[in-house]
Amino acid sequence: MKDQKIGTKCVQAGYTPANGEPRQIPIIQSTTFKYDTSEDMGKLFDLEASGYFYTRLQNPTNDYVAAKIAALEGGTAAMLTSSGQAANFFALFNICETGSHIVASSSIYGGTFNLISVTMAKMGIESTFVSPDCTEEELNAAFRDNTRAVFGETIANPALTVLDIEKFAKAAHDHGVPLIVDNTFPTPVNCRPIEWGADIVTHSTTKYMDGHGTAVGGAIVDSGKFDWMAHADKFPGLCTPDESYHGIVYAEKFGNAGAFITKATSQLMRDFGCIQSPQHAFYLNLGLESLHVRMPKHVENGQAVAEFLEMHPAVAAVHYPGLMSDPYYERAQKYLGNGGCGVVSFEIKGGRAAAEAFMKKLKLAAIETHVADARTCCLNPATSTHRQMTDEQLAAAGIPAGLVRISCGLEDKEDLIADLAQALE
Numbered sequence: 345m346k347d348q349k350i351g352t353k354c355v356q357a358g359y360t361p362a363n364g365e366p367r368q369i370p371i372i373q374s375t376t377f378k379y380d381t382s383e384d385m386g387k388l389f390d391l392e393a394s395g396y397f398y399t400r401l402q403n404p405t406n407d408y409v410a411a412k413i414a415a416l417e418g419g420t421a422a423m424l425t426s427s428g429q430a431a432n433f434f435a436l437f438n439i440c441e442t443g444s445h446i447v448a449s450s451s452i453y454g455g456t457f458n459l460i461s462v463t464m465a466k467m468g469i470e471s472t473f474v475s476p477d478c479t480e481e482e483l484n485a486a487f488r489d490n491t492r493a494v495f496g497e498t499i500a501n502p503a504l505t506v507l508d509i510e511k512f513a514k515a516a517h518d519h520g521v522p523l524i525v526d527n528t529f530p531t532p533v534n535c536r537p538i539e540w541g542a543d544i545v546t547h548s549t550t551k552y553m554d555g556h557g558t559a560v561g562g563a564i565v566d567s568g569k570f571d572w573m574a575h576a577d578k579f580p581g582l583c584t585p586d587e588s589y590h591g592i593v594y595a596e597k598f599g600n601a602g603a604f605i606t607k608a609t610s611q612l613m614r615d616f617g618c619i620q621s622p623q624h625a626f627y628l629n630l631g632l633e634s635l636h637v638r639m640p641k642h643v644e645n646g647q648a649v650a651e652f653l654e655m656h657p658a659v660a661a662v663h664y665p666g667l668m669s670d671p672y673y674e675r676a677q678k679y680l681g682n683g684g685c686g687v688v689s690f691e692i693k694g695g696r697a698a699a700e701a702f703m704k705k706l707k708l709a710a711i712e713t714h715v716a717d718a719r720t721c722c723l724n725p726a727t728s729t730h731r732q733m734t735d736e737q738l739a740a741a742g743i744p745a746g747l748v749r750i751s752c753g754l755e756d757k758e759d760l761i762a763d764l765a766q767a768l769e
């Protein structure tokens with residue numbers, strides 16, 4: 345059954361119980377695993393055999409769910425992390441070290457912007473941010489000899505710009521480095537970046553994948569397509585012996601299909617310990633089982649709300665890639681044929697004060713820093729998630745101070761529109 349469709353994978357991929365085993369993924373709530381001899385366990389420590397010994401490194405529940413996400417994205421290997429932040433940090437730090445350089449789209453999640461521009465800078469990792477709409481020349485000019493990765497978001501949170509994945513992948517590959525794409529907003533139901541040339545895909549599973557506002561989590565998927573050994577000089581961590589693992593060369597021992605995730609698990613998870621708990625992985629899987637049913641409804645509600653707001657006299661601008669008036673409409677048609685997500689952003693006439701007054705009046709849509717769950721919520725990024733950024737940085741990221749981001753949930757769209765209408769009056 346190789347060519348299963350996305351919905352079947354959402355429901356069934358990753359875990360196939362044998363005769364008499366639990367139908368649902370079991371929660372293996374155990375920190376440790378028992379062995380008969382030290383020799384048996386030693387083989388696991390040496391990465392000579394695969395198996396479980398300590399949940400900080402691997403746990404069966406997490407592995408089942410990671411395997412499902414790998415199948416959904418069309419990757420060869422995946423791992424869960426404690427959060428989306430941990431996923432993006434691990435994905436970058438797995439191939440960057442002091443003296444490395446990252447090229448990133450300027451239109452990304454505020455947390456990831458801080459991670460790259462502030463925290464990773466303290467580790468001696470430099471970065472250059474480029475507009476998601478830069479020309480090929482501008483993009484190529486951002487690379488340096490020490491560039492090790494390119495990073496972008498399929499649909500940026502909260503700017504809702506759409507990444508030209510093929511263009512960014514080509515530039516990355518022309519410079520011998522992988523493209524990492526955060527695919528949190530569309531989810532693999534609406535876009536599979538690997539099919540467009542991305543090498544590594546990350547997720548904040550906290551959002552649509554969980555979908556119910558239940559568990560913070562993240563995931564990293566490897567396409568298995570990037571040829572590390574062909575660029576061995578750039579990626580010594582994957583292509584030369586790891587002295588902390590008895591001299592294993594990950595790219596040799598695990599090949600392109602397994603090297604990236606094996607290194608991130610055995611080195612970064614070992615040392616940083618950003619594990620997702622098995623209980624959270626179980627909740628995540630419940631979300632994944634209905635992801636293909638929920639995403640079309642989020643898109644339907646997002647589209648209806650965007651169209652309503654666009655016609656409203658109190659609204660200055662609406663950003664939603666599903667609107668024909670949106671600058672990203674064409675690109676969304678290409679990469680997001682079934683629609684993108686349920687998040688819409690718009691600018692109310694009257695700026696920050698008008699936005700705050702409007703949000704206070706909403707009855708269904710709650711004010712939350714969250715997005716992408718079953719209940720509609722909204723946020724003013726300039727006073728919350730993006731408050732670390734200067735006005736110039738906000739402008740570069742496409743986030744004016746009066747912007748309101750609304751995440752359309754799974755309610756009936758007529759009720760959502762009625763709520764917005766009364767608050768806009």
Ligand SMILES: *Cc1c(COP(=O)(O)O)cnc(C)c1O
Nearest residue numbers: 427428429453501528548550561
């Ligand atoms: C929320 C989010 C993150 C961070 O994920 P957490 O699970 O909150 O750590 C990263 N990228 C995007 C696009 C997000 O929306």
